Amino acid sequence: MPGFTLPSATLLAQSVLSGIFVGALYGLMGLGLSLSWGLLRIINLAHFAFAFLAAYICYQLASHGVDPLLTLVGIVPAFFLLGVLLHWLMARFRMTTFNSLLLTFGLMGIVEAVIQTIWTADFRKLESAYANQKFKLGALFFPVPELITLVLAVSLALSIWAVLRYTDLGRALRAAAEDPAVAAAFGVDQRRNGLLLAGTCAALVSIAGVCIALTATLAPSQMYAWIGVVFAAVMLGGLGSAIGPLVAGLLIGVSEAVTMAVTAPSWAPIVSFTLLIVVLVFRPGKAA
Amino acid sequence: MGSSLDRPARVGLITDQTGPLSFMGIANANVARMVVDDINERGGLLGRPVEWIVKDDQSKPDLARTLYEQLITADKVDLLMGPYATGAILSAMGVAQRYNKVLVHHTFGIPSLAKYEMQFPAWSLGSDPATTVPNTLFDALAAGPKPPKMVAVVTNKFPSIQFMTAGAREVMKKRGLQEVLFLEWDFGNRDFGPIAARIKDAKPDFVWVGAIGLDGNLLLDAMKKIDYEPPQHFYLYPAPGPLVSLPEAKNALAVTIFEDQPPFTSNPGAAEFVKLYHERATKAGLADPSVETQAAASYTAWQILEAGVNATKSLDDKAIATWLKANRVDTIQGKLRFNGPGNYGDDLMRIKQVQNGHWVVVWPKEVTSGGAKLQAN
Numbered sequence: 001m002p003g004f005t006l007p008s009a010t011l012l013a014q015s016v017l018s019g020i021f022v023g024a025l026y027g028l029m030g031l032g033l034s035l036s037w038g039l040l041r042i043i044n045l046a047h048f049a050f051a052f053l054a055a056y057i058c059y060q061l062a063s064h065g066v067d068p069l070l071t072l073v074g075i076v077p078a079f080f081l082l083g084v085l086l087h088w089l090m091a092r093f094r095m096t097t098f099n100s101l102l103l104t105f106g107l108m109g110i111v112e113a114v115i116q117t118i119w120t121a122d123f124r125k126l127e128s129a130y131a132n133q134k135f136k137l138g139a140l141f142f143p144v145p146e147l148i149t150l151v152l153a154v155s156l157a158l159s160i161w162a163v164l165r166y167t168d169l170g171r172a173l174r175a176a177a178e179d180p181a182v183a184a185a186f187g188v189d190q191r192r193n194g195l196l197l198a199g200t201c202a203a204l205v206s207i208a209g210v211c212i213a214l215t216a217t218l219a220p221s222q223m224y225a226w227i228g229v230v231f232a233a234v235m236l237g238g239l240g241s242a243i244g245p246l247v248a249g250l251l252i253g254v255s256e257a258v259t260m261a262v263t264a265p266s267w268a269p270i271v272s273f274t275l276l277i278v279v280l281v282f283r284p285g286k287a288a
Numbered sequence: 289m290g291s292s293l294d295r296p297a298r299v300g301l302i303t304d305q306t307g308p309l310s311f312m313g314i315a316n317a318n319v320a321r322m323v324v325d326d327i328n329e330r331g332g333l334l335g336r337p338v339e340w341i342v343k344d345d346q347s348k349p350d351l352a353r354t355l356y357e358q359l360i361t362a363d364k365v366d367l368l369m370g371p372y373a374t375g376a377i378l379s380a381m382g383v384a385q386r387y388n389k390v391l392v393h394h395t396f397g398i399p400s401l402a403k404y405e406m407q408f409p410a411w412s413l414g415s416d417p418a419t420t421v422p423n424t425l426f427d428a429l430a431a432g433p434k435p436p437k438m439v440a441v442v443t444n445k446f447p448s449i450q451f452m453t454a455g456a457r458e459v460m461k462k463r464g465l466q467e468v469l470f471l472e473w474d475f476g477n478r479d480f481g482p483i484a485a486r487i488k489d490a491k492p493d494f495v496w497v498g499a500i501g502l503d504g505n506l507l508l509d510a511m512k513k514i515d516y517e518p519p520q521h522f523y524l525y526p527a528p529g530p531l532v533s534l535p536e537a538k539n540a541l542a543v544t545i546f547e548d549q550p551p552f553t554s555n556p557g558a559a560e561f562v563k564l565y566h567e568r569a570t571k572a573g574l575a576d577p578s579v580e581t582q583a584a585a586s587y588t589a590w591q592i593l594e595a596g597v598n599a600t601k602s603l604d605d606k607a608i609a610t611w612l613k614a615n616r617v618d619t620i621q622g623k624l625r626f627n628g629p630g631n632y633g634d635d636l637m638r639i640k641q642v643q644n645g646h647w648v649v650v651w652p653k654e655v656t657s658g659g660a661k662l663q664a665n
Contacts, residue, residue: 011482011489014514018481112306121310122575123502123530134513143513216478217502217509217530221308221347225476253479260482265473266445 007261010139015261016254021146023253024153025215027246028208029226030233031157032201038240039177040194040201041097042090045227046104047205049111052223054079054209056119059126059218068128068214069148075210076203083202084195091194108223115220124218131214145214152207153246160204161242173197177240229269232276251275296339297332297603299324299593300359301369302380307347308476309373311501311527312582314574316372316394317342319586322568327590333597341365349375356383366603367593370407372582374398374448381407390596390605390612392589395582397448397525402630406609410589411581412545412621414635415628418455421543421637425456425522426463428541428639428651429494432662436494436520440469440487442507443498444477449524453498468492475500484510487518499523508536520664529576532642539663540642545621546584547640547649549657558620561587580647588619 007015029051036044054075061071086107090100133144164170175183176190184190212218233252237244252275256268301320304313324340332338341363345352352371359365360383370393371380377396384391385404395411396402402409414420429436439460443453450472460467469490471483484507487495495518497504504523508531511518522541523531531537546552548562562579565587569577595617596608613631616623625633639651641662648657 007486008489011485014485015482018479018485018510022479022481116306116310120573120575121306121314123311123505123527124575125505125530125533132512134515136515141514146513217505219308219311219502221306221310225478229478257479257482260473260479261486265471265477265483268477268479269474 012258012261013140015257017140017142019254019257020250021143021150021215021253022257023250024146024150024246025208025211026230026233026249026253027157027237028149028153028211028249029205029230030237030245030249031153031160031208031242032204033230034234034237034239034241034245035160035197035204036201037234038238039173040087040197041177042087042095042100042104042198043097044086044104044201045101046086046107046111047201048223048226048230049108049115050079050082050202051205051209051212051226052218052220053111053115054206055213055216055218056115056124058210058213059124060119062126062128062213068126068130068210072207072210075206079206080199080203084199086202087195087198091191112220112223119218119220121220126213126218128214145211149211149215152211153249156204156207157242157246160200164242169193169196174240229272232272236276236279296337297334297367298363298365299338299340299367299369300356300363300365301340301342302345302352302355302359302371302376303342304347304372304376305342305344307345308501309347312372312395313344313347314572315569315583316586318568318572318574319565319583319590320369322564323587323590326564327594333594334601334603340369345371345376347373347376349373349379352376353379353383356380360387360389367597367605368392369589369593370394370396370410372586374401388605390593390608392592394585394589398451399630399632402632405631406605408592408609408612408626408631410592410619411585412588412624412633412636414637415630415632417635417637418452419459420635421452422456422459424635424637424651425541425543425639426459426465428662429520431651432520432664434493434520434664436465436492438466438468438490438492439494439496440490440492441467441496441498442469442471442483442487443473443496443524444475444500444503445472446475446498446500449498449500452524453496456496456498472498477503477506480506480510481513483507484514484516487511488514488516493519495521497521497523500525501527502530504531504537504540505534508534508540512536517665525581527576528580528647529578532645532647537642539665541650541662542640542647543637544581544640544647544649545636545638546579546581547638547647547657548579549648551655552620552649555620555622556618557591561620584620588621588624591619592617592624 033047058071062068135142172188233245233249236248252272255271259268303316304310343355372394374397377393381404391407504526553559600607640647641650648660650662
């Protein structure tokens with residue numbers, strides 16, 4: 001590999017940490033997408049636009065003095081309703097999986113245009129009290145905004161996993177995804193559950209959006225930069241899985257960061273897609 | 289039926305209204321709107337009102353090519369105004385050449401690729417910027433408080449950035465500077481944590497950052513998270529507004545052809561332009577309404593085109609091109625010439641630095657902002 005260097009232990013450890021933090025964001029972004037794709041059979045590209053819309057709303061509220069984390073109180077329910085509305089529309093027109101991809105791609109463009117109209121294409125940076133806070137452990141630094149993202153990503157993934165695994169709603173959702181006809185015969189209200197899940201997916205991505213606002217500088221077109229790597233995390237993690245995207249996101253984030261630490265950073269994007277190709281070749285059922 | 293002299297003079301412009309380069313494209317469109325209003329208030333071009341047609345290339349050079357073709361063949365524009373960014377300009381140049389149209393462009397970063405004889409640059413970075421610009425920078429550093437010896441070179445692989453960074457590495461070698469780190473990343477890189485950690489690990493006394501857009505902010509953010517402050521640092525083409533607003537950008541260096549401060553504002557028309565641009569940009573809701581390289585190059589492009597039309601008293605592309613090659617044009621950057629290699633003139637790139645939350649020009653001495661001197665962390 002070009003420019004390979006043996007990194008110091010501190011450099012390597014700090015890079016792994018950086019990979020964990022960015023991987024957690026991949027996982028959080030991928031969580032709703034994975035559930036929507038796997039359980040509702042809807043590939044929601046507007047997911048990325050919703051994340052950035054939530055990020056901009058958070059930025060706007062925070063610039064008026066609201067604590068960025070407090071904005072979740074308004075943002076999460078609002079996006080839940082948005083998700084419900086979008087799903088109701090798609091169900092009304094009996095959208096196929098492929099058509100959902102096309103529709104939500106168009107919606108993504110519309111949301112981008114709306115964001116650009118309101119906030120312009122200029123870069124926006126949320127200045128919050130969290131931005132400068134960090135912990136130091138030995139020679140390693142743990143920035144607070146990234147820690148918040150990690151905690152949210154892990155706790156939400158575990159909560160969703162528990163709901164899917166142990167509740168009647170979770171069982172009903174999984175059953176409906178597995179065999180809609182049989183699930184209906186057992187009295188599963190797929191319409192209601194679908195709306196609930198779609199709303200939850202949108203609410204989850206709005207939380208990811210707030211984390212983006214906390215950790216990154218915003219520009220409308222940046223929503224497209226996340227598509228490839230988050231899709232890779234979702235497909236690696238398994239469609240419909242709650243824990244999978246997080247584990248895959250962490251794997252991708254850490255692999256990319258270590259690649260950047262030991263060789264040319266421009267090699268990093270190759271890692272996530274190579275991992276995806278390897279999984280698709282050797283375990284094709286995993287990403288189906 | 290009226291003659292062609294009765295109808296407005298149409299000028300076609302493609303700019304990045306959306307996509308990753310739109311943060312600069314909106315400055316171009318803002319300037320165009322302002323200039324066209326101004327020209328029309330002054331009686332238009334050759335007595336004809338100016339009508340401008342703007343299209344969005346979505347930051348895609350291939351789309352820029354198609355849209356310039358449309359401007360010429362479908363919209364029947366009389367004159368072309370070039371786009372922003374090297375890739376899009378190169379695309380536009382091919383179309384302009386095919387239809388023998390003059391193309392004045394904003395910020396083309398690789399002059400050696402400008403082969404078309406009727407293209408004219410508004411960004412006066414000289415014909416060999418990969419050598420002259422780094423030399424200007426290292427002259428400034430050599431005269432500063434801590435002349436560097438060990439340099440970390442980190443860069444985006446965006447073509448015009450990579451080109452300048454390659455030149456800087458050559459210049460460094462000739463000056464006997466030691467390169468302690470060299471890293472490249474792709475356009476759109478999200479995670480700057482490992483890059484920051486590697487810079488910290490390399491312990492340079494100067495960091496050359498081949499930055500475009502937000503790279504500088506992202507890298508400085510990542511450095512802050514690991515408690516690292518570079519002793520001296522340079523960012524090639526940063527988004528100037530966001531960078532200057534970052535506390536970590538203290539003493540960051542960059543290049544400029546124009547700043548909204550003396551002595552630049554002493555050039556004819558410059559102060560008026562700065563005032564009007566600020567008003568328009570504020571009204572348009574831009575986060576950074578200040579004038580710097582992009583807006584200045586954009587305004588200069590219109591000055592060049594208008595000068596060519598007025599001097600030749602025609603909209604004939606060949607006549608305008610011939611005149612521009614033979615004459616100097618008064619612009620807010622100074623008197624520009626187009627008789628060098630690739631129609632490039634002098635390298636007017638200056639070195640600016642973030643001091644007390646503002647950009648100030650620190651090199652060369654004759655254009656510094658009120659005698660400002662280069663500082664180190």
